Structures are given as C-alpha cells and as structure tokens.
Amino acid sequence: xxxxxxxxxxxxxxxxxxxxxxxxxxxxxxxxxxxxxxxxxxxxxxxxxxxxxxxxxxxxxxxxxxxxxxxxxxxxxxxxxxxxxxxxxxxxxxxxxxxxxxxxxxxxxxxxxxxxxxxxxxxxxxxxxxxxxxxxxxxxxxxxxxxxxxxxxxxxx
Amino acid sequence: xxxxxxxxxxxxxxxxxxxxxxxxxxxxxxxxxxxxxxxxxxxxxxxxxxxxxxxxxxxxxxxxxxxxxxxxxxxxxxxxxxxxxxxxxxxxxxxxxxxxxxxxxxxxxxxxxxxxxxxxxxxxxxxxxxxxxxxxxxxxxxxxxxxxxxxxxxxxxxxxxxxxxxxxxxxxxxxxxx
Numbered sequence: 207x208x209x210x211x212x213x214x215x216x217x218x219x220x221x222x223x224x225x226x227x228x229x230x231x232x233x234x235x236x237x238x239x240x241x242x243x244x245x246x247x248x249x250x251x252x253x254x255x256x257x258x259x260x261x262x263x264x265x266x267x268x269x270x271x272x273x274x275x276x277x278x279x280x281x282x283x284x285x286x287x288x289x290x291x292x293x294x295x296x297x298x299x300x301x302x303x304x305x306x307x308x309x310x311x312x313x314x315x316x317x318x319x320x321x322x323x324x325x326x327x328x329x330x331x332x333x334x335x336x337x338x339x340x341x342x343x344x345x346x347x348x349x350x351x352x353x354x355x356x357x358x359x360x361x362x363x
Numbered sequence: 364x365x366x367x368x369x370x371x372x373x374x375x376x377x378x379x380x381x382x383x384x385x386x387x388x389x390x391x392x393x394x395x396x397x398x399x400x401x402x403x404x405x406x407x408x409x410x411x412x413x414x415x416x417x418x419x420x421x422x423x424x425x426x427x428x429x430x431x432x433x434x435x436x437x438x439x440x441x442x443x444x445x446x447x448x449x450x451x452x453x454x455x456x457x458x459x460x461x462x463x464x465x466x467x468x469x470x471x472x473x474x475x476x477x478x479x480x481x482x483x484x485x486x487x488x489x490x491x492x493x494x495x496x497x498x499x500x501x502x503x504x505x506x507x508x509x510x511x512x513x514x515x516x517x518x519x520x521x522x523x524x525x526x527x528x529x530x531x532x533x534x535x536x537x538x539x540x541x
Contacts, residue, residue: 252394252498265463266498269489294496296397 231275238278245274245287250299258301396515397496403430403510404494411461411469411483418484422458424510427536429457429503429529431480431520432492434464435472437500443519444476450525451479455533459483462492462500505529508540 233239243260249270251262259267259274270291277287291299303309398404403420410416423430431447433440451457459480461469466485473483486492495504498517505514514532516524 252496255391265489269493273493293397294494295498296395296496298394 231271233275234279241284242275242278245278245284246271248301249274249288249291250301252295252299393517394496394498398512399515401512403504403506403512404491406484406486406491406494408491409485411459411466411473411485414466414485418482420510422482423506425508426456427508427533427540428481428506429455429533430460430506431457432460432462432495432497432500432502432504434462434500435468436464437462439519440501441476443501443521444479446519446521446525448477448479456481460491460495461485462497463487463489503529505532505536507536 231239231242233242246260247258249259251257251259251264251267251270253264253266254262257267259271273291274287277290282290288300297303297308303312305313403423405420407417407419410418429450431443433443433447447457457479459482461483463486466487469483469485473480484491489497495502501519503516503520504512507513513536514528516528518524520529
C-alpha cells in the first residue's frame with residue numbers, strides 16, 4: 207500500500223521520457239545541433255502568423271525542420287539554407303530580414319526615429335536653458351524693484 | 364515657420380492613418396510568391412493512379428497547365444473540387460499534386476467526386492511541396508507552355524477568383540502558345 211505512490215510517480219516520469227524521446231533529432235556532429243537550434247528559432251513558420259519553426263507544431267514546420275536537418279547533414283552553410291528556403295517561401299520566413307531595397311525602411315526607421323527624438327530632446331533642452339536665463343533675469347529685476355519699494359516705504363515713515 | 368510646425372503632428376497622424384488603413388485590407392496569411400516567373404521545380408515522383416509510373420517536370424511542359432495541390436485531409440479542397448471539375452470540363456488541362464496523402468484514400472476520393480486531373484502526382488513526403496513553397500492546400504499554379512510559373516493562388520479557386528485572377532492570364536497564355 208505504501209509503495210503505491212512511488213511506483214505511480216515512476217510510471218509518470220517514465221512516460222515523460224518516452225514521449226520526450228519521440229522528438230529527439232539526431233545529428234552526426236553535435237556542432238550541427240547548435241546551428242540547427244539557432245536556425246529553427248530564427249526561421250518563421252509559413253503557415254502560422256507569428257511562431258518560429260522551433261515552437262510550431264504545424265505539419266509544415268515539422269517538414270521544414272526535417273529539411274533543415276537534412277541540409278545541415280549535407281554540409282550546407284547557414285546562408286545557403288536560408289537562401290534555399292527564402293527562394294521557396296519568400297523572405298516572410300526570415301525573422302531577421304536581409305537588408306535590401308524593400309527592407310531599408312524597416313531597418314532604417316529605428317535610426318531615423320532615434321535621430322528625431324534626439325533632435326526634439328536637444329531643442330527642448332535648449333529652450334529650457336533659455337527660460338532659466340530669462341527667469342533669472344526677472345528675479346534680479348524683481349529684487350531691485352522690491353528694494354526700491356522698501357526704500358520708498360522707509361522714506362515715507 | 365512656427366505656425367507650420369504646429370501642424371506637423373497632425374500631418375504625421377494623417378500619414379500614419381492612411382498607411383494603417385491600407386494595411387487593414389491586406390491578408391496577413393498570404394505570403395508573397397517567391398516562385399512566380401520561375402520555372403517549375405524539378406521532381407521525380409510516382410503517379411497517383413499507378414505507383415510504377417514515374418513522372419517528372421517534363422510531363423508538365425508544352426501546354427498551358429493548371430497545377431492544383433490537393434489532399435483528402437484538406438477540407439477546403441472538397442469545396443474547391445466542383446470548380447476544378449468544371450474547369451476540366453471547359454477544356455483546361457489540370458494536373459493534380461496529391462500532397463502528403465494516403466494513396467488509397469486519394470484514389471477513392473477521385474472515384475467518388477470525379478477526377479478532373481489529366482494525372483495526379485503523388486507527393487507522399489511533401490518534398491515537391493517544399494520546393495514549390497506550399498504551406499497549405501489547396502494551392503493552384505498556372506504554368507505557361509515553357510513550364511514557367513505565371514500565377515499562384517493560395518486557397519480555394521472559385522468562380523470569383525478564376526474570373527479575377529486566372530481567366531485573362533489563361534487566355535493570354537493560350538494565345539502566346541499559338
């Protein structure tokens with residue numbers, strides 16, 4: 207009776223091993239596995255709206271992972287693999303798009319927006335500085351006027 | 364100068380509104396076609412009806428042909444099938460690409476619903492599908508007589524799609540062939 211729960215736990219754990227092993231990908235060289243992981247996280251599932259190949263369960267992602275594995279074993283370079291896939295599935299599948307005519311705006315806009323922001327910050331800063339100077343001037347004017355008033359008051363006494 | 368600068372945020376807002384409004388009309392599930400204007404990929408695959416008969420890209424050349432990607436597991440293909448039958452009746456040469464399917468089920472399917480295909484390529488592993496950039500059935504490709512892909516449609520081809528995307532191009536390609 208007492209032994210029941212450890213046995214149950216062991217069975218559950220054994221099940222995770224069995225189900226987990228189903229997805230193991232075999233490579234002839236472990237360095238390929240690292241590149242494989244990078245590629246499938248950087249490439250996008252064409253069927254899904256926003257999932258990479260690593261996360262997606264769709265049949266097409268499964269096929270494309272297999273295709274990438276096959277190409278890695280054929281000693282193709284990362285850029286060759288990416289080219290192979292973009293020439294079929296278009297640049298849609300690259301989560302990090304190449305820099306070209308259609309993506310200048312995409313890559314350039316953060317820089318442009320940053321520059322605009324800096325420009326605005328600079329101008330605001332300058333204006334504030336000018337205001338501090340002018341308010342400093344009025345302060346001096348006020349003080350001299352106050353002194354004058356106080357003086358005239360004392361005279362009247 | 365200052366007056367004009369005051370309207371700058373409004374102008375920016377107007378531009379952004381127009382850009383975003385245009386974006387609303389786009390279908391985000393539709394991928395740009397990488398293969399339009401390219402030759403049909405090479406392949407060597409068995410015919411659906413006869414496993415011993417090996418087909419290749421040469422079998423598609425020489426005539427204007429519609430390549431229709433279909434499968435028995437694909438629900439939208441059932442809806443599309445009547446239209447494909449109708450096109451075949453009108454004399455359009457349609458070749459089937461049976462994609463990641465079961466041979467017996469596919470043969471039964473054609474017996475039941477009619478076979479509009481001159482022949483069907485049996486792509487059990489989906490390798491030709493990958494070479495074509497297929498990401499979901501049904502898909503339809505229009506090839507000219509030289510075997511160049513001239514148009515691609517992802518999703519169901521119905522009357523509306525045929526008339527707006529295929530009909531004129533098909534007629535033009537038929538003229539080019541003559």
